Amino acid sequence: MIWSIAWKNIWRNKIRSFVVIAALIIGIFGAVMLVGIMEGWVAQRTHDSIYKEISHIQVHHPEYLNNEELKYTVNNYHDIISTIANQPGVIAWSARTKMFCMAQSDWSSTGLIVKGVDPEKEKMVSELYQSLEEGDFLAETQRLPSIVLGEDAAKTLKLVNWEVTGEKLDSLDNTKFSRSFKQKLNDLKGKRFRVEKEFKDSLEANLSDKEYRKYSGYLAKYFSFYRLRSKITITLPDTSGQFIYCTFRVKGIFKTSNSMFDALNAFVDINVIKKNSGLSSDDYHEIAILCTDNETALTVNDELKQKIADNDLMSWKKISPELAMYSDFMKIMDYIYVAIFLLALSFGIINTMLMAVLERTKELGMLMAIGMNKLKLFKMIMLESVLLTFTGGIIGMIISSLSIHYFGKTGINLSMWAEGFEAMGYASIIYPSLSWDLFIGIIILVIITGILSAIWPARKALKLNPSEAIRNE
Amino acid sequence: MKVIEIKNVEKIYNDSEVKVIAVNGVDLSFEEGEFTAIVGPSGSGKTTLLNILGGLDRPTSGEIIIGDTNIGKLKGSKLIDFRLRNIGFVFQAYNLIPVLTAHENVEFIMQMQGISKKERDKRTEELLKEVGLGDRMDSRPSKLSGGQQQRVAVARALASKPKFVLADEPTANLDSKSTENLLEIMEKLNYEENITFIFSTHDSRVVKKARRVITLEDGKVISDNKLS
Numbered sequence: 068m069i070w071s072i073a074w075k076n077i078w079r080n081k082i083r084s085f086v087v088i089a090a091l092i093i094g095i096f097g098a099v100m101l102v103g104i105m106e107g108w109v110a111q112r113t114h115d116s117i118y119k120e121i122s123h124i125q126v127h128h129p130e131y132l133n134n135e136e137l138k139y140t141v142n143n144y145h146d147i148i149s150t151i152a153n154q155p156g157v158i159a160w161s162a163r164t165k166m167f168c169m170a171q172s173d174w175s176s177t178g179l180i181v182k183g184v185d186p187e188k189e190k191m192v193s194e195l196y197q198s199l200e201e202g203d204f205l206a207e208t209q210r211l212p213s214i215v216l217g218e219d220a221a222k223t224l225k226l227v228n229w230e231v232t233g234e235k236l237d238s239l240d241n242t243k244f245s246r247s248f249k250q251k252l253n254d255l256k257g258k259r260f261r262v263e264k265e266f267k268d269s270l271e272a273n274l275s276d277k278e279y280r281k282y283s284g285y286l287a288k289y290f291s292f293y294r295l296r297s298k299i300t301i302t303l304p305d306t307s308g309q310f311i312y313c314t315f316r317v318k319g320i321f322k323t324s325n326s327m328f329d330a331l332n333a334f335v336d337i338n339v340i341k342k343n344s345g346l347s348s349d350d351y352h353e354i355a356i357l358c359t360d361n362e363t364a365l366t367v368n369d370e371l372k373q374k375i376a377d378n379d380l381m382s383w384k385k386i387s388p389e390l391a392m393y394s395d396f397m398k399i400m401d402y403i404y405v406a407i408f409l410l411a412l413s414f415g416i417i418n419t420m421l422m423a424v425l426e427r428t429k430e431l432g433m434l435m436a437i438g439m440n441k442l443k444l445f446k447m448i449m450l451e452s453v454l455l456t457f458t459g460g461i462i463g464m465i466i467s468s469l470s471i472h473y474f475g476k477t478g479i480n481l482s483m484w485a486e487g488f489e490a491m492g493y494a495s496i497i498y499p500s501l502s503w504d505l506f507i508g509i510i511i512l513v514i515i516t517g518i519l520s521a522i523w524p525a526r527k528a529l530k531l532n533p534s535e536a537i538r539n540e
Numbered sequence: 541m542k543v544i545e546i547k548n549v550e551k552i553y554n555d556s557e558v559k560v561i562a563v564n565g566v567d568l569s570f571e572e573g574e575f576t577a578i579v580g581p582s583g584s585g586k587t588t589l590l591n592i593l594g595g596l597d598r599p600t601s602g603e604i605i606i607g608d609t610n611i612g613k614l615k616g617s618k619l620i621d622f623r624l625r626n627i628g629f630v631f632q633a634y635n636l637i638p639v640l641t642a643h644e645n646v647e648f649i650m651q652m653q654g655i656s657k658k659e660r661d662k663r664t665e666e667l668l669k670e671v672g673l674g675d676r677m678d679s680r681p682s683k684l685s686g687g688q689q690q691r692v693a694v695a696r697a698l699a700s701k702p703k704f705v706l707a708d709e710p711t712a713n714l715d716s717k718s719t720e721n722l723l724e725i726m727e728k729l730n731y732e733e734n735i736t737f738i739f740s741t742h743d744s745r746v747v748k749k750a751r752r753v754i755t756l757e758d759g760k761v762i763s764d765n766k767l768s
Contacts, residue, residue, distance in 0.1 A: 068647075068648055071644075072637065072639060079639060429633070430635065430637065433631065436623065437624065437696070438624025438653075440620045440621065440624075534597045537635065
């Protein structure tokens with residue numbers, strides 16, 4: 068009956084309890100969403116980094132990472148491949164050559180890391196081919212060999228242009244853009260811009276301030292186009308120490324959430340590299356291995372290390388230590404954020420429970436007089452606080468879990484700050500997530516808050532003298 | 541049979557600057573089945589004496605023996621448990637738990653005693669019928685009149701099968717009809733079930749019904765009249 072009394076007591080002052088519960092719901096929703104967004108961010112960064120950039124395990128010649136020279140190719144390639152192929156936990160592997168080159172288009176030049184890959188094997192290890200903004204991932208036969216590069220590298224090489232074409236202008240959404248607005252854009256027809264800023268300056272000159280502020284970002288994206296099939300010349304080192312020039316045609320442009328990766332990396336067919344650089348068919352600088360999952364990869368890495376002694380193996384945690392650190396650090400931060408939110412909320416609960424005890428002094432005195440012992444009285448006040456907190460906590464958790472589930476599918480679009488996020492390697496569309504251990508951890512924290520918040524009011528109740536409390540008016 | 545015996549009980553309050561002697565060397569004993577009223581002017585020490593008899597207050601000196609137990613020697617939870625099993629209380633302001641029904645209010649005390657649900661329900665129904673509230677068992681206190689609430693309080697006091705019931709001004713908040721009704725019930729319980737009632741009261745109607753009247757003044761017993 069103590070449970071029943073405690074529950075009924077909560078609803079004596081409905082407005083007060085509703086206010087506390089609402090505060091708990093809003094507070095927990097805020098904390099859990101924040102945590103979910105951070106977790107989603109880190110999970111997404113970890114996924115993108117592993118599945119698009121570094122893979123789970125990399126094998127190199129022991130000297131390669133100290134001195135990334137052409138000659139340091141992996142030792143005993145065929146033995147390694149057969150070991151990897153027989154290793155449980157490995158899904159796929161891709162052997163690559165990797166060179167630091169200069170790339171030049173007709174309009175600009177930049178430094179690139181050119182990776183020679185077998186396109187089909189690379190697709191088994193990397194999801195990069197799914198991130199193509201335009202074009203294909205190396206699959207072609209044409210006179211000039213193909214190259215696939217990142218959007219930022221393409222912008223540097225001025226392979227992204229801006230042009231208001233009649234076709235695109237006609238298909239601009241009529242419900243969003245008026246005829247007079249389109250007329251203003253009509254003046255830009257026929258002009259081609261190689262730099263985004265120049266295009267935006269022209270927009271600013273033609274549109275009103277309000278229109279420019281509202282639509283310039285959208286229009287810059289809408290009227291941009293990639294100059295696929297452009298030629299770029301790569302300066303490659305060969306095994307004799309000479310530099311050779313190799314011309315490629317741009318076949319595809321990818322865009323990941325990491326603008327640094329997009330600015331530096333390009334992919335070409337490995338046969339082209341082998342043919343031009345003098346590397347033999349067994350010469351590879353890097354073998355990227357994909358495992359069933361991130362944790363298995365660590366075990367596989369340890370096991371492969373025992374079997375492959377004359378090469379250097381690195382797991383994703385070693386290749387990108389900040390990923391593991393973020394993941395661990397974020398877990399601690401998650402709990403700290405939730406604890407701070409709950410600490411603030413606990414003052415509201417303490418206040419409510421203190422008022423509840425003070426208002427019921429006479430009744431508590433009566434209960435002690437007729438024989439309710441201190442333990443039961445303590446338990447009753449505790450239960451009231453825990454039930455109150457738990458009610459708000461559970462509703463808050465349900466609402467935030469549903470929101471995280473929903474936004475986990477649709478994503479939260481923060482693309483107005485995309486530049487900043489992508490510079491740090493984070494996606495601007497966030498898919499929040501919440502792991503089960505964190506979910507249960509937060510519920511436990513909510514219960515602990517309820518218990519701790521009740522201690523002071525409950526102690527106050529225990530100190531009551533029944534004969535005085537009964538006479539309280 | 542002697543239910544309560546108090547020997548040379550004194551209660552002095554030193555809280556304020558003035559020393560107040562609320563109970564001054566009182567010796568009394570109460571037999572089983574008594575229907576006793578403790579009367580006296582305000583500040584004469586009636587409530588303090590009742591609190592001491594019920595173990596809610598400790599005397600400054602003297603002994604209170606209930607049955608075979610000197611309750612002055614009981615501490616903390618033992619004293620609370622002793623009250624639960626031996627003493628019934630009826631308060632001036634009824635003091636029912638507002639969120640519970642009449643049935644639950646009566647049942648609650650038996651639950652604290654660890655009595656089974658079946659037995660609790662049976663006894664609760666019997667008691668509420670006995671005080672004339674068989675048809676209001678599921679009503680909350682706010683839906684009952686003052687007199688009805690006090691009758692629930694009497695049923696609750698009896699639920700634990702106490703050795704005696706202490707009632708502090710039980711009729712002070714009741715109209716004459718309710719007072720009459722309540723006294724009839726308590727008298728009936730006293731006659732038929734030999735339950736010991738000790739009241740503190742100002743109410744002449746209660747005094748008229750009492751078979752023993754103890755008068756206090758300045759914390760001392762100035763008269764103790766047993767009526768046949």
